[in-house]
Amino acid sequence: MKIIKEVVEFYSKDFDKKQIKNIIKHVLYKDVFFDDDIVTKNEIKEIRKIFKKLKKGQLLEYITNRKFFYKNNFIVNKNTLIPRPETELLVEEVLQYNLQNKNVFDICCGTGCIGLSIYLENNNINLFMSDISKKALNVTKKNIKLLNAKAKVYKSNFINFIFEKNLKPDFIIINPPYIDKRDKNLDILVKKNEPKTALFAKDNGLFFYKVLYNNLEKLFNLNKDLIILCEFGFEQKQKLEGIFNLKRVKYKIEFKKDYSNLWRYFILKKV
Numbered sequence: 001m002k003i004i005k006e007v008v009e010f011y012s013k014d015f016d017k018k019q020i021k022n023i024i025k026h027v028l029y030k031d032v033f034f035d036d037d038i039v040t041k042n043e044i045k046e047i048r049k050i051f052k053k054l055k056k057g058q059l060l061e062y063i064t065n066r067k068f069f070y071k072n073n074f075i076v077n078k079n080t081l082i083p084r085p086e087t088e089l090l091v092e093e094v095l096q097y098n099l100q101n102k103n104v105f106d107i108c109c110g111t112g113c114i115g116l117s118i119y120l121e122n123n124n125i126n127l128f129m130s131d132i133s134k135k136a137l138n139v140t141k142k143n144i145k146l147l148n149a150k151a152k153v154y155k156s157n158f159i160n161f162i163f164e165k166n167l168k169p170d171f172i173i174i175n176p177p178y179i180d181k182r183d184k185n186l187d188i189l190v191k192k193n194e195p196k197t198a199l200f201a202k203d204n205g206l207f208f209y210k211v212l213y214n215n216l217e218k219l220f221n222l223n224k225d226l227i228i229l230c231e232f233g234f235e236q237k238q239k240l241e242g243i244f245n246l247k248r249v250k251y252k253i254e255f256k257k258d259y260s261n262l263w264r265y266f267i268l269k270k271v
C-alpha cells in the first residue's frame with residue numbers, strides 16, 4: 001500500500017501532476033481524494049499498467065474504456081470519438097426547450113453521449129440516434145443499455161434515414177466530423193488514436209454542413225418548427241455564414257461560443 005502523495009511523486013518525472021491525479025481518480029472511481037488517502041497494491045498495479053500504455057502514446061479514455069460526459073460515464077473504444085466537454089453545451093442548449101414527447105435526433109452519434117444525456121434528463125422524449133459506423137453503433141447500443149435508456153438506432157449516411165424512414169424530427173443535434181485532413185494543428189495523439197471517420201470531413205471539413213444546407217428545405221417541409229443544433233470547428237464560423245447564406249433570411253442561424261470563448265455551435269430555425 002502507498003499514500004496518494006507517494007504515487008504522484010513517483011510518476012511526476014514523466015507526467016504532469018494533473019494528469020497523474022486524473023488517472024488515480026479513474027482507478028479509484030473517486031471524484032475527490034486527499035494526498036494521504038491509501039492506494040492498495042492492486043490499485044497501484046492498475047495505475048502502473050495505465051502509465052505504461054500512456055507512455056506508448058495511447059489515450060487514457062481508450063485504456064480505461066470510459067469517459068465522463070455531462071452527468072454520466074460513457075463506454076468508449078477506439079471506434080468512437082472520445083466525447084469532448086465543449087459538446088456538453090449542445091446538451092445544455094437543447095435542455096432549455098420543452099422536450100416533452102418530442103422527437104430528438106442525435107446524428108453522427110458515436111458513443112451516443114449527446115442524445116443519451118438529453119434522454120436522461122427527459123425520459124419522455126423519443127430518441128433517435130444514427131451513425132455510419134457499425135462499430136460505433138455497437139458502442140451506442142452498449143451505452144443505451146448501461147444507462148437504462150430507450151432509443152431507436154439507425155446505421156445511416158448522415159441524415160438520409162430521416163427521409164428514407166419518413167421520420168419527423170423536432171430537434172436535430174449534430175456533432176459531425178469537421179476537421180480538414182490537412183490541418184497541421186491537430187493534436188498528434190488525437191490523430192494517432194481517434195477514428196479517422198469521426199474526425200475528418202471533405203471540403204476543408206465543411207462537407208456535412210453543405211449537405212445539411214442543401215437539405216434544409218426538405219427538412220423544414222417535414223416540420224416547420226424543427227430546431228437544428230450543430231457543432232463546428234472554432235475557425236469555421238465565417239465559412240459557415242457563407243454556406244448558410246444569411247442574406248436570404250429564410251432561416252435564422254445563431255452562433256454560440258464555448259467555455260474557451262471560441263465559436264463552437266449554431267442553432268438553426270425557420271424564420
Ligand SMILES: C[S@@+](CC[C@H](N)C(=O)[O-])C[C@H]1O[C@@H](n2cnc3c(N)ncnc32)[C@H](O)[C@@H]1O
Pocket residue numbers: 080081082083084087107108109110111112113114130131132133136156157158159175176177178197198199
Ligand atoms: C465528431 S464524431 C461525434 C461523436 C459524438 N456525437 C460525440 O459528440 O462525441 C462524428 C461521428 O460521425 C460519424 N460519421 C462519420 N461520417 C458519417 C456519415 N457520413 N454519416 C453518419 N455518421 C458519420 C463517425 O462515425 C463519428 O461517430
